[in-house]
Each structure stands twice: as C-alpha cells, then as structure tokens.
Amino acid sequence: MTVNASPPQSNNSAQAWFDQIKRQIQTATQCTELRFENISTDQGSLLLDSLSQDPDIERRNPRFSYNSFTKVLNVLIMPTNVHNVHQQWIHEENMRMALSGFLNAAEALGLKTGVGTTISDFTGQYTGSRKDPDFLIHYDSVLMPSIAIESGWTESLPRLHGDMCMWLVGGLPAVQVVIVLCWTKTIETPVHRVKGIFEVWERDAGNTPYLKQSGAIFPVPANAATQVIPITRAQLFGPAHVFPGRNGADVWNLSVDILRTWASAEIVNMGFQPA
DSSP: OEEEOOOOSSOSOHHHHHHHHHHHHHHOOSOEEEEEOSOOHHHHHHHHHHHHHOHHHHTTOOEEEEETTTTEEEEEESOOHHHHHHHHHHHHHHHHHHHHTSSOHHHHHHEEEESSOOBOOOOGGGTTOEEOOSEEEEETTOSSOSEEEEEEEGGGHHHHHHHHHHHHHHTTTTOOEEEEEEEEEEOOSSSOEEEEEEEEEEEOTTSOEEEEEEEEEESOOTTGGGOEEEEEHHHHHOGGGOOTTOOTTOEEEEEHHHHHHHHHHHHHHTTOEEO
C-alpha cells in the first residue's frame, strides 16, 4: 500500500516532518510505502540523519530513499517476502557462476552484495540524494553498485522508475544496470493471485536511461525455460574492475526461471498463488 502523506498541519519545519514520519512508521501494521513530497535537499538530509538514528524507528527496520531531483522522500515499512525474493535469486546465481567457473576464486571473493546499505554518493542533479537499495551488487569495497535491483508493488512503479533514473544518472559511471521487479495483487476467490514483470534498464551512448528488456514473471510465459537476462562481466564488476586476464565482454545469463521458482515459494508463503 502506497500512502501519499500530507504535509504536517502545524508547520513545514524539519521537526514537524520528523514527528509525522515517526508516528506513521510506528503505527503501520502492514507493508506500507509512505511518500512525502516537496522536501528540500537540506530537509531531506536532516530528516534521514534523524530518522536513521532514532532507536524506536530503527527497530521497525524501514528502508529510506530521498530523491533530490524530484524532492520526494519515501519510506518502506514492513516489506513483504516478495520484496526480498531477488536476494535468494542472486545468491543462487552467484553460486552458479562460481561453481561453473564463470567466476574464478578471486572474482567470487571480490563480488559483494548488499541490502539496505545507505548510498549517498550521487552526483549531478541527484546530488544530495540517498538510497537504501532493495539489493545491490558491487566490487569489493566500492560503495556505488555496478548493478542495482529495485522491487515493489504496482502502485510503487513511478517510484521504482525514479529510483532507476537516480541510479543510472546520479550513479554515473559506476552503475551499469538496474533491474526493476514489479508485482501486482489481483483480487480473486478463494485465493488472491500475484502477477509479476521484470524490466532491465541501461544507459545509451548519451547517458540516458533506456529500457533494454522486459518480460513476464507471472503468468508464466511460453518461453519461461529460456528466459534470461544477459549480464556481461564488465557490467557485473564495473568496467574499471574487470580482473586482469579476464574478458569483460563475457556474458552470464541470469535465469528468470530461477527467480520465478523463488518467487513462487514466497508468494505461497504469503497466502497467495502465482497468477
């Protein structure tokens, strides 16, 4: 559920915003995405510092993002299983890359993943932005990811696309690929069903994000067994971090069917069925 929150009734101060956001985080009883508009960069920075350090809020483990270009602050509270299913997917893909020999031992040790690690090194029109990513892949101690994954329900798609632009434009030149996963609940009897799509975004020669690939997760398409997302070694590590003697043009095909298998199990665990 996405909630477009109204400004504080008392005033527009950072303290008033903080009190309102904290109250809404503490009273949430289900997966909720709060959206706060017209937040200045100074306010956004101060609010995220204060919110992330508040012990009452920390216990709820929310994910924050602030987009300095759109002046929107988002808070994801109580993410569902389906929000996190890509974690199992990429962990399995990492194991397969290592076991198959696509990654040698040094590469496997150097390739890192993370969830919710606050990234603030955005540049250009996104200077001052911050993001707790749903998932990131990066080389060793490099903070900015080479690949980011963002996931949400269909009502969050505008925010997911805003995050995609923030990664690909504000994360130049490090971020190579953004994968967006969008899920839709359909009301059916006796069991609700969940649809899913994926989008793969990259930059063109002019550094403008473009949709390179998209497809269905659920309902299962006819080409499910051969549905892949090709990722080059240079995209995986970042062009500057391809190991000596290794070919940056080598391709690993991420299996959408493996994602589908993990997603199906988590959707059932939530009491739903895949569409």
